[in-house]
Amino acid sequence: xxxxxxxxxxxxxxxVVVTVGCILLGPISFSILFALxxxxxxxxxxxxxxxxxxxxxxxxxxxxxxxxLFLGFTYLGFEPGKxxxxxxxxxxxxxxxxxxxxxxxxxxxxxxxxxxxxxxxxALPFALLNTLAFHTTESxxxxxxxxxxxxxxxxxxxxxxxxxxxxGVTFGKHRLFERISPKKSWEGSLGGGLLCVIAAIIIxxxxxxxxxxxxxxxxxxxxxxxxxxxxxxxxxKRTLGIKDSGNILPGHGGLLDRFDSTLMAVPAAVLYLYLIxx
Numbered sequence: 001x002x003x004x005x006x007x008x009x010x011x012x013x014x015x016v017v018v019t020v021g022c023i024l025l026g027p028i029s030f031s032i033l034f035a036l037x038x039x040x041x042x043x044x045x046x047x048x049x050x051x052x053x054x055x056x057x058x059x060x061x062x063x064x065x066x067x068x069l070f071l072g073f074t075y076l077g078f079e080p081g082k083x084x085x086x087x088x089x090x091x092x093x094x095x096x097x098x099x100x101x102x103x104x105x106x107x108x109x110x111x112x113x114x115x116x117x118x119x120x121x122x123a124l125p126f127a128l129l130n131t132l133a134f135h136t137t138e139s140x141x142x143x144x145x146x147x148x149x150x151x152x153x154x155x156x157x158x159x160x161x162x163x164x165x166x167x168g169v170t171f172g173k174h175r176l177f178e179r180i181s182p183k184k185s186w187e188g189s190l191g192g193g194l195l196c197v198i199a200a201i202i203i204x205x206x207x208x209x210x211x212x213x214x215x216x217x218x219x220x221x222x223x224x225x226x227x228x229x230x231x232x233x234x235x236x237k238r239t240l241g242i243k244d245s246g247n248i249l250p251g252h253g254g255l256l257d258r259f260d261s262t263l264m265a266v267p268a269a270v271l272y273l274y275l276i277x278x
């Protein structure tokens with residue numbers, strides 16, 4: 001028990017330091033880290049599916065496509081309007097469809113469906129981190145890198161997860177979604193949300209490009225959609241009959257286990273920031 005706690009704590013610390021460090025160091029380290037994470041998470045997703053025999057997707061091509069999509073969005077952050085950068089991604093998607101004509105696998109429809117799911121569920125949310133990180137000027141000819149918005153998504157997610165766990169263990173009585181995740185409670189969710197609101201108020205004192213109410217709204221968006229993201233992955237694992245998505249992070253499971261909340265929170269955050277900018 002003690003050994004497992006130490007391994008979990010050490011892995012978690014390294015994970016947070018690497019993530020925060022690469023985001024803060026600049027756009028190059030940010031892009032390299034999350035392009036790799038995108039490809040590795042899709043590879044993990046593909047491995048789970050292929051072992052389950054629900055589908056047999058081309059994991060390397062799907063992972064490569066996801067990486068191209070992320071880097072394409074990164075390039076568009078540096079060079080707004082240069083949409084031709086996405087052509088390699090489109091070619092890879094076309095290849096996924098055409099290749100099934102020749103591979104003679106038993107269920108090509110499932111293969112197509114889950115290959116595209118890897119792009120919509122994993123690649124696109126990670127790619128949208130670039131939308132948060134790069135702020136384009138009104139002239140649409142240049143942009144600046146701002147690490148605070150993408151970093152805030154992770155900070156709110158971590159605070160919500162930790163707060164919900166501690167509050168839930170101490171006060172949790174009413175199950176949030178017992179059919180899918182029996183351990184989650186309404187008390188835990190409220191506790192995590194309250195801590196995120198406090199964090200948003202503190203952040204607003206140092207970064208005023210969003211007002212305090214806007215920061216609080218962003219935090220609550222991450223709390224609600226991050227919780228749904230966690231439940232979506234739990235439903236997927238329950239359906240596939242697995243406990244963890246992988247074992248790449250000792251004591252924490254796989255990459256999908258670590259980024260499940262983020263995969264829903266990022267698109268929701270982009271939509272929220274777009275709506276408040278209207």
